[in-house]
Amino acid sequence: MPESxxxxxxxxxxxxxxxxxxxxxxxxxxxxxxxxxxxxxYQMENNGQIHPDNMLPDGSIDKTLKV
Ligand code: SF4
Incomplete structure (x- = not known):
């Protein structure tokens, strides 16, 4: 996979x-x-912080997505 x-x-x-x-x-x-x-x-993963699957990259929650 590319480094990018x-x-x-x-x-x-x-x-x-x-x-x-x-x-x-x-x-x-x-x-x-x-x-x-x-x-x-990415940041929360790096810090070992739990976050829901339906949290978008900007930190908002999309409740239409099933977790
Ligand atoms: S949403 Fe994309 S950039 Fe963010 S942790 Fe997942 S793969 Fe990485």
């Missing part, structure tokens, strides 16, 4: 939701595929 891709991409729920067509690919393009360290999920 987030190290958690393959196991991240955001990829799963996007692949299933449940989430706009803008999220993946703006965060995951460019390893955007501003991703709140």
């Amino acid at each position: 891709v987030c190290k958690w991409y393959l196991i991240c729920p955001i990829k799963y939701y996007t692949d299933k067509g449940l989430l706009d690919s803008t999220w993946v393009n703006n965060y995951c595929l460019v390893a955007n360290s501003k991703c709140v999920r």
Whole structure:
């Protein structure tokens, strides 16, 4: 996988939701595929902080997504 891709991409729920067509690919393009360290999920993962699957990279919760 290219270095520009987030190290958690393959196991991240955001990829799963996007692949299933449940989430706009803008999220993946703006965060995951460019390893955007501003991703709140990324930061919380780095800090060992628990976060729900339906939390988007900007830290907001999308209640339409099942956890
Ligand atoms: S949502 Fe965040 S943690 Fe998940 S793959 Fe994308 S950039 Fe990485």
